[in-house]
Amino acid sequence: MAGESAGFTAATTFSVRMIMDDLSLMRSQNPCMGHAREGKPN
DSSP: OHHHHHHHHHHHHHHHHHHHHHHHHHHHSOTTTOOTTTTOOO
């Protein structure tokens, strides 16, 4: 049970970090360029 919640927390934190990274990329670059998603290591 503890392992499941720990994994879920890690996944949630990872998702939040990805969203924050996208927001920072959009803020630092011009979103109209459309290259923010390409140089991203998935």
